[in-house]
Amino acid sequence: MTKISAPTLEDVARLAGVSTASISRALNDPDKVAKPTRDKIEAAIEALGYTPNFGGRALASNRTNTVGAVVPTMANAMFASGLQAFQEVLSEAGVNLLLATTGYDSEQELRQIKALMAHGADGLMLIGDARPQSTRDFLEKRRIPHVISWCFQPDASPIHVGFDNRAACYAATQHVLELGHRRIAMICGVRQGNDRAADRFDGVSAAIDDFGQGAAMVRAVDAQYRLEFGGDAFEKIMSQSPRPTAIICGNDVLAAGALKRARELGIDVPGDVSLVGFDDIGLASVVTPALATVRVPQIEMGREAARLLLARLSGEEGGGPVELHTEFMPRASLAPPAQAVDQPEP
């Protein structure tokens, strides 16, 4: 078995009849190399299909013009459209994007951060704030320029770009309560290790507590962000007594899964129970009934995260944090409860 190996700098030097140092100069500082020499080098690079190794180039220029993004999953349209916008802004600045996923596993996140840095990323975009101290230490010691997206809190640091998950869910829950709902359940994302999921739960919970008037969270079930798990959680909640009149879901995928299961079980939405999602991905307005949800400024968030990261890579310290705003989208899956409970007399 012959080992096929990629052409090296030495191969290019041999073919062009120049030193490897000349090639290095031609790549990094072309003005210092005479035109005929550059032409020979370019022809040799082209002929051999040689790619300069950015690992090596980074030693000279300290920049590879590549950034990494580490996201929990690509299977949610939410991250996908934000990343698309993130990539577009980077692209305009001549910066490449490399992606890695964590599957919502914090050890995997640290491995991926290390891998991206080892492969020469100049900086990183990370999602959310929940990560072990060991990961924070690594980012700190390695002095990795990075931004944190998809979350924002009142005490956010200058590297945050996002929205306040707690406040967004607080506001959505107020809409639900004002329609007359008093028994509310929640299908949360898995809160352990996911600050966005935990903040969304806290927002729903606080809104119910603050509202009073007999309103209560009758049940909260954590579920991985997949259609079938949303369905399972819905079935669990609706099989127990008292049934809620409204279920607020940690994202649209869970809500769509709940909606599908409701149909299979002959439970009418919103007649028997109202459903509310989060994110406003395309799916939310395609299903029947359309999902009431919270619109997240996905594209704006991706763009702002890219701008902030590019600024930090240029050594600018300002520009952040950036807070973005969400909007509640009332749609057909949310209606007043069939029998309004504990409504004050008119």
Next chain:
Amino acid sequence: MTKISAPTLEDVARLAGVSTASISRALNDPDKVAKPTRDKIEAAIEALGYTPNFGGRALASNRTNTVGAVVPTMANAMFASGLQAFQEVLSEAGVNLLLATTGYDSEQELRQIKALMAHGADGLMLIGDARPQSTRDFLEKRRIPHVISWCFQPDASPIHVGFDNRAACYAATQHVLELGHRRIAMICGVRQGNDRAADRFDGVSAAIDDFGQGAAMVRAVDAQYRLEFGGDAFEKIMSQSPRPTAIICGNDVLAAGALKRARELGIDVPGDVSLVGFDDIGLASVVTPALATVRVPQIEMGREAARLLLARLSGEEGGGPVELHTEFMPRASLAPPAQAVDQPEP
């Protein structure tokens, strides 16, 4: 403004009080380094948060244990679940995945291939067969181990893992024809530069031609794979005469967009027109009516692509091509036409 730079091999050497060559040996061939020296080196690496640069390591071992995948978009659940499976198999083998997207642009594909190789990828997974000669030349000259997924043709090369898009659409169209449909339209993906979209159109077209009995493709509209463009294409097709009784869509996203627009226009599916999708992403069975579609073995395809790429990275030439099979999923969005046209007398 001070330039903050990452700790280098030299910094580690200084702190550990050893030569850079010892560190290199400790990283690449630890058995050749005495335990006390290794311990000092490891402590220094930990203290500084140093990450070995795989660009440099690659020179020694010729392997970075990282592969790249270049996909058109992450905004389609189709690629996302295939990639998830691809990553899982790589992970079991201790191999990292870096991702890049092309936005269905072939120049962007070549840039991303070059970027991934420059950042030390050992090999690549690419999607589909349509790419310019310049990209093929680059892969060839640079001798890049790679596999091509999401497509398979009878003359497939050993690096292909996928299914026959043309045959899958041919079979789906036969189902539609057998229900009595004779006026069929198609909402295709953009066929230019996308062999999967072109093959799907060819399959539908050939099935209609072969069936005869007055069956005809009354219209075919190319549309980018997004909900709203599926809706626009649907509206265009349904505003012209003669209207089709069935529309076959290049993927589920287009079909869901068509379904949404049908609802807005007061056109009943399947009463006025039947709809068929492609991929069987989660969305297909969540919408009402559920979408008839072609189930693609996404997870199996991702796994097989990873296995084939790992084999090629080990220098094995066999193992491919791998053909996977699709399955037609009849669902409520497909029914016989209201007035069966040109049906033979019973």
